[in-house]
Amino acid sequence: MTELAWGAEAWSEVRASLDRCIKCTVCETACPVAAVTELFPGPKTVGPQAERFRTGGQSPDLSVDYCSGCGICSRVCPQDVRIAELNSRARSELKRERGAPLRDQLVARPGLLGRAGRPVAPLFNWAMANSLIRWAGERTIGIHRKAPVPRSTTRTFSYWVGHHVGTRSARRVVYFHGCSTQWYEPHVGQKVTAILEHNGYQVVIPKQDCCGLPLQSNGLFPAARKAVTRLARQLVPDGTSDLPVIASSTSCGLMLKREAREILGADSPELRSVSQRTYDIFEFLLELHQRGELRTDFKPVPLTVAYHAPCQQQNQLIGKPALEILRLIPGLRLVELDRSCCGIAGTYGVKREKYEIAMRVGEPLFADIQAEGPDLVACDSETCRWQISAATGATSVHPLEILHRAYGGS
Amino acid sequence: MNALDTDVLVIGGGSTGAGVAWDSALRGLHVTLVDRQDFATGTSGRFHGLLHSGGRYAVKDPGSARECAAENRILRQVAADCLEDTGGLFVSTPEDDLEYADRFLAAARAAGMEIEEVPVGVALRDEPRLNPKIRRAFRVQDGSIDSWKMISALLRGAQAHGAKVLPYHKVVKVIRQGDRVEGAVMEDQRTGEEVRVNAGCVVNAAGAWSGQVAQLAGCEVGVRPGKGVMVAINHRLARAVLNRCHLPSDGDIIVPVRTVSVIGTTDHPVADPDDTECSPEEVHQMIEAGELLVPGFKESRALRVWSGSRPLLPKTEGAAGAGDREVSRSHTVLDHGARDGLEGLVTIAGGKFTTLRLMAEDTVDVVVRKLGRGAECRTRTEVLPGSESHHFYWIGNRQQEAESDPPDDPLICECELVSQHDLDTVVARRPNWRLDDIRRALRVGMGPCQGGFCAFRVAGMLHQEGRYGRAEANSALREFVQERWKGVKVISWGAQARQTRLDRWIFEGVYDLEHLPE
Ligand SMILES: Cc1cc2nc3c(=O)[nH]c(=O)nc-3n(C[C@H](O)[C@H](O)[C@H](O)COP(=O)(O)OP(=O)(O)OC[C@H]3O[C@@H](n4cnc5c(N)ncnc54)[C@H](O)[C@@H]3O)c2cc1C
Ligand code: SF4
Ligand code: SF4
Ligand code: SF4
Numbered sequence: 053m054t055e056l057a058w059g060a061e062a063w064s065e066v067r068a069s070l071d072r073c074i075k076c077t078v079c080e081t082a083c084p085v086a087a088v089t090e091l092f093p094g095p096k097t098v099g100p101q102a103e104r105f106r107t108g109g110q111s112p113d114l115s116v117d118y119c120s121g122c123g124i125c126s127r128v129c130p131q132d133v134r135i136a137e138l139n140s141r142a143r144s145e146l147k148r149e150r151g152a153p154l155r156d157q158l159v160a161r162p163g164l165l166g167r168a169g170r171p172v173a174p175l176f177n178w179a180m181a182n183s184l185i186r187w188a189g190e191r192t193i194g195i196h197r198k199a200p201v202p203r204s205t206t207r208t209f210s211y212w213v214g215h216h217v218g219t220r221s222a223r224r225v226v227y228f229h230g231c232s233t234q235w236y237e238p239h240v241g242q243k244v245t246a247i248l249e250h251n252g253y254q255v256v257i258p259k260q261d262c263c264g265l266p267l268q269s270n271g272l273f274p275a276a277r278k279a280v281t282r283l284a285r286q287l288v289p290d291g292t293s294d295l296p297v298i299a300s301s302t303s304c305g306l307m308l309k310r311e312a313r314e315i316l317g318a319d320s321p322e323l324r325s326v327s328q329r330t331y332d333i334f335e336f337l338l339e340l341h342q343r344g345e346l347r348t349d350f351k352p353v354p355l356t357v358a359y360h361a362p363c364q365q366q367n368q369l370i371g372k373p374a375l376e377i378l379r380l381i382p383g384l385r386l387v388e389l390d391r392s393c394c395g396i397a398g399t400y401g402v403k404r405e406k407y408e409i410a411m412r413v414g415e416p417l418f419a420d421i422q423a424e425g426p427d428l429v430a431c432d433s434e435t436c437r438w439q440i441s442a443a444t445g446a447t448s449v450h451p452l453e454i455l456h457r458a459y460g461g462s
Numbered sequence: 463m464n465a466l467d468t469d470v471l472v473i474g475g476g477s478t479g480a481g482v483a484w485d486s487a488l489r490g491l492h493v494t495l496v497d498r499q500d501f502a503t504g505t506s507g508r509f510h511g512l513l514h515s516g517g518r519y520a521v522k523d524p525g526s527a528r529e530c531a532a533e534n535r536i537l538r539q540v541a542a543d544c545l546e547d548t549g550g551l552f553v554s555t556p557e558d559d560l561e562y563a564d565r566f567l568a569a570a571r572a573a574g575m576e577i578e579e580v581p582v583g584v585a586l587r588d589e590p591r592l593n594p595k596i597r598r599a600f601r602v603q604d605g606s607i608d609s610w611k612m613i614s615a616l617l618r619g620a621q622a623h624g625a626k627v628l629p630y631h632k633v634v635k636v637i638r639q640g641d642r643v644e645g646a647v648m649e650d651q652r653t654g655e656e657v658r659v660n661a662g663c664v665v666n667a668a669g670a671w672s673g674q675v676a677q678l679a680g681c682e683v684g685v686r687p688g689k690g691v692m693v694a695i696n697h698r699l700a701r702a703v704l705n706r707c708h709l710p711s712d713g714d715i716i717v718p719v720r721t722v723s724v725i726g727t728t729d730h731p732v733a734d735p736d737d738t739e740c741s742p743e744e745v746h747q748m749i750e751a752g753e754l755l756v757p758g759f760k761e762s763r764a765l766r767v768w769s770g771s772r773p774l775l776p777k778t779e780g781a782a783g784a785g786d787r788e789v790s791r792s793h794t795v796l797d798h799g800a801r802d803g804l805e806g807l808v809t810i811a812g813g814k815f816t817t818l819r820l821m822a823e824d825t826v827d828v829v830v831r832k833l834g835r836g837a838e839c840r841t842r843t844e845v846l847p848g849s850e851s852h853h854f855y856w857i858g859n860r861q862q863e864a865e866s867d868p869p870d871d872p873l874i875c876e877c878e879l880v881s882q883h884d885l886d887t888v889v890a891r892r893p894n895w896r897l898d899d900i901r902r903a904l905r906v907g908m909g910p911c912q913g914g915f916c917a918f919r920v921a922g923m924l925h926q927e928g929r930y931g932r933a934e935a936n937s938a939l940r941e942f943v944q945e946r947w948k949g950v951k952v953i954s955w956g957a958q959a960r961q962t963r964l965d966r967w968i969f970e971g972v973y974d975l976e977h978l979p980e
Contacts, residue, residue, distance in 0.1 A: 063590075064590055064758075067697070068762065070697060071697065071763035071910075071957050073910065074957070074961045075961070104697045105721060107701050107857055110856070112860075113864075
């Protein structure tokens with residue numbers, strides 16, 4: 053893919069990319085949503101074709117809302133048409149015109165949901181598990197009653213950070229943990245810190261808010277733009293302006309690397325700088341390994357782990373670094389799940405009208421998992437893990453957790 | 463030979479002829495309208511698509527500016543469905559004289575145009591692709607015209623008032639009885655049959671060909687065809703019409719028409735109005751010119767190139783032919799009775815698409831006087847069929863409709879969103895459709911792939927329905943594809959070259975188009 057300009061110009065370039073479409077239909081055959089529902093006419097149709105019929109201010113098509121934003125189309129297009137980016141923008145226009153429903157506003161602010169849930173976490177989790185209340189939720193705010201919803205914790209990640217005594221080192225990294233670690237899965241953040249410290253790094257963990265990705269995927273662009281530029285500022289505490297920024301949430305990492313620029317058209321000096329320095333955690337570890345700097349004092353992990361590379365990680369165009377690192381672990385039987393999408397695509401699959409579609413999209417993946425019957429499913433994206441567990445009953449973990457275990461963690 | 467009787471025979475089914483037919487029919491006259499080809503295939507189907515605000519003429523030709531401003535207002539009232547209300551901007555690019563902008567503003571106001579200067583920042587916010595170096599910007603009431611929609615609405619309106627329309631009927635002879643023209647003989651271009659039409663009055667509305675038609679009647683009309691080249695760019699680079707604010711020259715307007723942006727145009731005298739060749743130099747000139755209004759224009763995908771011929775009349779003709787009503791300089795009604803002593807023939811020449819209504823009014827005024835009957839002109843207020851709701855045509859209409867198409871109504875042309883149902887509806891309207899007629903009616907094959915994916919579908923379906931025999935379907939397909947390629951060969955670079963390659967693989971590799979059985 054070609055590199056886009058920063059700021060408002062990015063959109064002009066994305067739009068201009070529609071000129072490159074030669075109607076070859078490659079994207080149509082790869083889109084997981086078009087494959088399972090007639091409600092979505094497919095990437096070529098809603099992307100480069102429909103875009104020609106759009107002018108600002110009035111959206112002619114609603115079906116673009118069924119695009120999950122998984123980004124597969126943009127990745128497979130041989131002509132570098134930025135299909136998924138075109139769709140994102142069109143969705144945002146649609147929401148701007150018609151107003152986003154309350155449900156979009158709610159799932160788009162995980163911090164809000166997480167914060168609301170926290171002091172009463174057990175009660176919240178019970179409520180989310182209770183089908184009657186979930187059913188009421190579907191009725192009133194349109195979150196599907198069976199959709200995977202995270203469990204809140206009573207202690208946030210930043211609470212742990214406040215009590216953590218880190219190692220000091222000349223080799224330092226900044227850790228961008230994202231909201232799900234903060235509100236739902238603080239153990240992921242603890243393990244990332246431990247792994248990096250084990251490899252001799254001092255981990256700088258600045259106070260940080262949401263990257264704005266959920267706002268973006270629900271079409272709330274101005275708010276998302278604000279969020280990501282604020283986050284970029286937060287990720288450059290004094291004296292860290294040249295450190296690698298490590299992301300353990302693939303989607304949030306992608307936001308900093310590409311989407312803030314390519315979809316939101318955001319721009320700020322901090323964002324440009326952070327964007328260039330952002331690494332997926334496994335991308336970073338793989339580079340260490342390639343330089344011979346990764347510690348490989350692994351204990352055997354006698355488990356069968358099925359690994360799913362989520363779309364948002366694939367969209368970083370870094371291959372599947374987690375797979376390569378996990379392969380180093382003795383005793384581990386690693387199965388690569390070669391399926392494109394689990395269906396959830398961020399918050400897409402939790403919406404009432406999209407839930408069934410998302411489940412059908414994930415069907416081939418779920419079937420592979422069930423056929424394999426692994427001890428664990430590993431996947432870098434939190435929402436995908438929730439979806440996979442909800443759909444298959446399998447226990448899913450961040451691949452980090454397996455690495456952490458190989459390093460002797462519990 | 464078949465013979466028909468009519469009050470008014472109109473020769474030429476472009477915007478002018480269709481306007482004359484509508485106007486006469488509304489006045490209670492019986493009209494017959496003929497064209498040697500399908501309607502809207504002359505200059506009217508090959509023009510730039512601009513509903514003039516008048517701005518282009520404000521400084522140089524205030525009379526035309528005033529006419530455009532007034533007619534623009536009327537057409538918006540009576541023909542909304544054929545127009546898109548894009549609005550327009552006149553901008554001073556770094557190469558344009560700022561002093562001209564002041565003169566322009568004053569002249570535009572004097573011509574009765576609605577015009578407003580907007581801060582450069584506002585213009586750039588509205589039009590992100592506009593050259594950021596512009597120094598002044600004026601908002602005007604430009605729009606775009608869908609020529610097919612307009613002409614077909616005029617024809618439907620006329621037909622509803624009793625008019626008869628005959629496409630593919632070429633006038634081969636004008637019937638003269640001494641000093642009187644009494645009608646004409648047409649040859650059906652599809653069957654070779656001849657038809658005679660006896661008329662109380664013949665209107666020569668053959669545009670750039672009106673000299674040729676006048677010659678058939680034995681008189682001279684000095685129209686000089688002036689060729690203009692246009693290039694369509696794959697998508698809209700701007701929402702509004704973009705005009706350079708300077709004395710009119712080549713390639714200084716970009717018009718958003720349907721899904722494309724059209725840059726134009728040039729003006730070269732040619733001997734034959736059927737000369738539609740576009741040279742690579744002319745194309746290059748347009749593309750370069752676009753760069754000044756929209757930086758990066760050159761990198762945009764050019765879809766198609768075409769040219770049309772202006773029916774220009776030397777100024778002397780205007781003075782000689784004016785009737786008792788003062789006729790503007792932009793068009794002229796030649797009463798051959800007064801001019802050449804030949805009664806029963808009127809030529810309308812010059813003008814613009816934008817002023818078609820006024821041209822028709824002026825012409826039919828003369829016709830009514832000659833026939834001694836016919837009512838007052840009603841076209842100022844009579845709304846055209848399809849425009850009753852007064853909603854302007856909007857670029858998103860097709861996309862919106864395609865959304866509600868039932869799933870069992872597949873798209874045939876994906877670029878222009880034409881469904882099988884659309885095709886069926888159109889072909890049922892009249893017999894003997896050529897693929898190219900269907901293209902004009904539905905825009906099949908007008909999108910980025912230029913027929914690569916839809917032409918064979920349409921030919922195949924028409925064959926399946928028994929409308930085309932095998933040989934007919936094959937040759938129709940070949941003819942259509944060759945015609946489309948003519949328009950793309952001079953712009954085959956970048957994305958369009960890749961598309962052409964793929965299309966060729968489909969037509970030559972998969973269908974072996976060159977060797978399909980006759
Ligand atoms: C390059 C270019 C760009 C232009 N852009 C604009 C613009 O943006 N806005 C605007 O308002 N105006 C524009 N104009 C002007 C406008 O397009 C023309 O003035 C208008 O379309 C002329 O229409 P018409 O009906 O007089 O001629 P035509 O549309 O040419 O119609 C004449 C018809 O006569 C038929 N004919 C010829 N000979 C015979 C025969 N022997 N028997 C039967 N039929 C015959 C032809 O087939 C043809 O269909 C442009 C002109 C040109 C050349
Ligand atoms: S893959 Fe790319 S070029 Fe092919 S149809 Fe899709 S958008 Fe167009
Ligand atoms: S982003 Fe995913 S769902 Fe959307 S069109 Fe592309 S492939 Fe399909
Ligand atoms: S996508 Fe996740 S969740 Fe990542 S930081 Fe951003 S929310 Fe906030």
